[in-house]
Amino acid sequence: MSSKSAAAILQRQFKDLTDAKKGIPSFHIELDDDNIFLWNIGVMVLNPDSLYHGGYFKGQMRFPQDFPFSPPSFRFTPSIYHPNVYRDGRLCISILHQGGDPTNDEPESETWSPAQTVESVLISIISLLDDPNGNSPANIDASVEFRKNFDEYKKKVLKEVERSKKDIPEDFIMPDSSLNAYSNSNSNLNNRLDEPVDEDFWYESEEEESFDEESLMDDIDDHDEEDDEEEEEDDEDMGGK
Template sequence: MAAPRANCSALRALSVEYKSLQEEPVEGFRVKLVNEDNLFEWEVAIFGPPDTLYMGGCFKARMKFPTDYPYSPPSIRFLTKVWHPNVYENGDLCISILHPPVDDPQSGELPCERWNPTQNVRTILLSVISLLNEPNTYSPANVDASVMYRRWRESKGRDKEYENIIRKQALAARVEAERDGIQVPLTLEDYCIKTQVKPSNAESQAEMPDFYDDDYDEDYDEFSDDSDYVDEDDNDSGNGES
């Protein structure tokens, strides 16, 4: 898919963030580009934290960034099946940090809990990992999952329905990931990122497409066409909002 029509500041911001996450990975997730010619769509692998229901799972998702990032938030859609109070049936994630900072009393969210340009991919995905284990059930995207989660929590784990579904999904996700050659961390030691030697500038340049280029204005047409960018998923995504 062709890259969206973009402004230089968005491209530069994404280039810097992507390069940083390649050189200094963060525990709990890994990222890569869906297409090396498009910095506006990332594939994410989110690992279930140890000692949680999601332990051993590798949940794949897509992040799509708007052309005015970081002034507007990206969207996240899970590709792996996830039964969760804050995930719609089509995989779209509903989380405050990705909502525009408007005053909406009915949502139960304060503007300060929503998106602001100081956020970045690291803070977003760490918030997603935290949300996996601590769902927001006040404005759920999946009402049935929310009811089931509350029943499981209030019974102090005696009602196993919610737990069994999550563990089954985590196991299935792990099997699929291992089939794709992904090593899923199963212990806290494996989960935590160890300090690694940074690649040299030459190695980094060889591994990373040169999006961060002062001459980008001259090459702008390589990343755009005569029509505005249209998200191919817009027509089939869920209409509900949290």
């Protein structure tokens, strides 16, 4: 897949996630210097049962040129104290690990596939915050403390939650309840619905293409069939000789 194809898919997902009607209220997403392959993302945790409740955690998602066939990477900026977050902020989570790796013992259903989206990744990150994966810790100290001294772990997390509140953007519109914080039913957010959308922003090219993300896997199968047919033709030619 060309970088143009990847850019077109990312544009669609970016537009949906930042659209007043389709976007998820708890995510604040902007491009880094208008680079469609680099997103700055803020995640607001509004689940009242979460240890991270009230926190606003900033991160950066970087996409490969062959997205969605390869997964993006995610890094918290600044880093947070969590068993699955390296000290430099890099996140270790199954959904961002390439599937089909024989050296990886993670279930295929939990690793990356072209069917995944930025939205599914962000929802998985929210879930991981309160349910760390102890099988592949990125921060050993945090992992041990989470299991053996949870009270101390909780103190550190709550301290980070309070610090993170200073990063909430002035233009961030707080969802009116935790029930719609991670869904796209934003009809009650009238202020956001009135915001104009800049239609001139999107990536332009002389040859515009339309991409159906759900058919990407079908495209792969078609390519495989074509390769098989070519191999059969080559075998026949060799046999004729």
